[in-house]
Amino acid sequence: MRFLFKFLIVSTFFLLANCAVNNNSQNIMDKTPQTQDPWENFNRGTFAFNKVFDKYLLAPLAKGYRIVLPGEVRKGIRNFLSNLKEPWTSINAALQGDFKNSGTSIVRFGLNTTVGLLGIFDVATSLGYKKQKEDFGQTLAVYGVDPGPYLVLPLLGPSTVRDAIGKVTGFIADPVTIALNQDGKENWIWIGTAVNGIDFREQNLEKIDNLEATSVDFYATIRSLYLERRNRMIRNQSADQQDPFQEFDIE
Amino acid sequence: MKKIGIIITLIICVLSNNVIAINKEDANQFVVDIGNQAIKILKIPVDDKEKRKKELQNLLQEKFDMPFIAKIILGKEIYKNTSEEKFRKFSNIFEIHIVKIYSSQLGTYKGQKFNVKNTEIKKKDAFVYSSIESPDFPNTNIVWRVRDLGEGLKVIDMQVEGVSLLRTKRNDFKMVLDSQGIDGLIMTLESMNQIPDLKIPGE
Numbered sequence: 004m005r006f007l008f009k010f011l012i013v014s015t016f017f018l019l020a021n022c023a024v025n026n027n028s029q030n031i032m033d034k035t036p037q038t039q040d041p042w043e044n045f046n047r048g049t050f051a052f053n054k055v056f057d058k059y060l061l062a063p064l065a066k067g068y069r070i071v072l073p074g075e076v077r078k079g080i081r082n083f084l085s086n087l088k089e090p091w092t093s094i095n096a097a098l099q100g101d102f103k104n105s106g107t108s109i110v111r112f113g114l115n116t117t118v119g120l121l122g123i124f125d126v127a128t129s130l131g132y133k134k135q136k137e138d139f140g141q142t143l144a145v146y147g148v149d150p151g152p153y154l155v156l157p158l159l160g161p162s163t164v165r166d167a168i169g170k171v172t173g174f175i176a177d178p179v180t181i182a183l184n185q186d187g188k189e190n191w192i193w194i195g196t197a198v199n200g201i202d203f204r205e206q207n208l209e210k211i212d213n214l215e216a217t218s219v220d221f222y223a224t225i226r227s228l229y230l231e232r233r234n235r236m237i238r239n240q241s242a243d244q245q246d247p248f249q250e251f252d253i254e
Numbered sequence: 255m256k257k258i259g260i261i262i263t264l265i266i267c268v269l270s271n272n273v274i275a276i277n278k279e280d281a282n283q284f285v286v287d288i289g290n291q292a293i294k295i296l297k298i299p300v301d302d303k304e305k306r307k308k309e310l311q312n313l314l315q316e317k318f319d320m321p322f323i324a325k326i327i328l329g330k331e332i333y334k335n336t337s338e339e340k341f342r343k344f345s346n347i348f349e350i351h352i353v354k355i356y357s358s359q360l361g362t363y364k365g366q367k368f369n370v371k372n373t374e375i376k377k378k379d380a381f382v383y384s385s386i387e388s389p390d391f392p393n394t395n396i397v398w399r400v401r402d403l404g405e406g407l408k409v410i411d412m413q414v415e416g417v418s419l420l421r422t423k424r425n426d427f428k429m430v431l432d433s434q435g436i437d438g439l440i441m442t443l444e445s446m447n448q449i450p451d452l453k454i455p456g457e
Contacts, residue, residue, distance in 0.1 A: 216449060224426045
C-alpha cells in the first residue's frame with residue numbers, strides 16, 4: 004500500500020513536470036533574420052508603379068490571353084519558351100559544379116526540341132528528365148556572392164542586387180539570345196520576354212489578385228515570398244533534404 | 255525496495271517524456287489525414303464557397319494550433335503586453351483571415367494526389383515532407399512542422415515551396431503592428447474579413 008502510494012506520488016510529480024514542460028514549450032524564440040531592405044521607400048515606389056502597369060496592361064493582357072487561346076495552346080507556348088532556357092540552365096548548372104543537372108538540361112533540350120516538336124511538348128519530363136531551372140543569380144550565390152539589398156525592378160518585379168545582375172547577365176550571355184542577336188532577330192528576345200510575363204500572369208491571375216486582397220501589406224508579402232522562395236531555389240535542396248525552417252526556431 | 259522505487263521512477267520518467275515526444279509514424283499519419291481532408295475540400299464544388307470555408311475552418315481548428323501560431327506571429331514583446339481577452343479576439347480574427355486566404359488560394363480538384371515522403375524528428379518537432387502531385391501542374395512541396403503541446407499533434411507552421419506561413423504573415427503584419435499596434439491590426443483584419451468571397455483559381 005505504501006509502495007502504491009509512493010508510486011502515485013512519483014507519477015503525479017512527473018505528469019505535472021511534463022505539463023510544465025508543455026507550458027515552457029510555448030516560449031517564443033524568434034530568430035527570424037531581418038529582411039535586408041534598406042531601399043524600402045524607393046522599392047515601394049517602384050512596386051506602386053508596377054502595380055499600375057499590372058492593373059492597366061499586364062493583367063488585362065493576361066485575361067485576354069486566357070480568353071483567346073485554349074489551355075493546351077498556352078501550355079505549348081509555355082513549354083516552347085521554357086525549352087529555350089535549357090541551354091542557359093545547363094551552363095549555369097555546370098558553373099555551379101552540378102554536372103548531373105547540366106547533362107539533364109542538355110538531354111531535355113535535345114529531346115524536347117526534336118521529339119517534342121521544338122519544345123512544344125515536354126516529352127523529357129515524362130521520360131524522367133525533370134526540369135530544374137538554374138540562372139546566373141543562383142550561380143553567383145553558389146560562389147558566395149551575398150544577395151545584397153532587396154530590389155524591386157521596374158516591370159520585372161522583385162529581385163535582389165545579385166539576382167538583378169544575374170538577370171542582366173542572362174539577357175546578354177544566354178546562348179539563345181546570342182543566336183537571335185547574331186541573326187538580327189533581337190525583336191524575338193523582347194517578344195519572348197513579354198509572352199513569358201503574360202503567361203506567368205495568366206497562370207497566376209486569381210492567385211496574385213487574391214493574395215493582394217488578403218494581404219495587409221502586399222509589398223511585404225511579395226518581398227517575403229520572393230526572398231524565401233529564392234532562398235530555397237539557391238539552396239537547391241529537394242524538399243526532403245532541406246532544413247525547412249532554418250533560424251526560425253520556436254522553442 | 256528502494257531500488258525498485260528508483261527503477262519505477264526512471265520508467266515513469268521515460269514514459270512521461272514520451273507523452274510529448276513525437277512518434278514518426280504518428281506524425282506521418284497525422285499529415286496524411288490532413289492531406290485527405292484537404293483533397294475532400296478541393297472536391298467541394300466551387301459554387302459552394304460556404305461549405306469550403308466551413309470545412310477549411312474545421313481543418314484548421316482540428317489540426318492546427320491556431321492560438322500558438324497567432325502568438326508567434328505577434329511576437330514575444332507584443333504578446334507579453336496584450337491582455338488575454340484581446341489576444342483571444344485577435345486569435346479568432348486571425349483564424350478567419352487564414353480561412354479567407356486559403357479558401358481563396360485552394361483551387362479545384364484536378365486529379366491531385368497528396369504524398370507524404372519523409373518525416374524527421376528535430377528537437378520537439380516533427381518535420382513532415384509532403385508533395386501534391388498533379389497531372390497538369392508542377393509538384394508542390396509542402397513541409398509541415400508538427401508539435402505536441404499537450405493536446406495531441408498540431409501543425410505549428412507549414413512551408414509551401416519554401417515559403418513559411420508564419421514568416422509570411424509576420425512580415426505582412428509587421429508594418430501595421432509597428433505603427434498602430436495590435437489594435438490597428440485587429441481593425442485592419444476585421445475590415446479585410448468583410449470583403450466578399452474571392453474568385454477561386456480554376457473557377
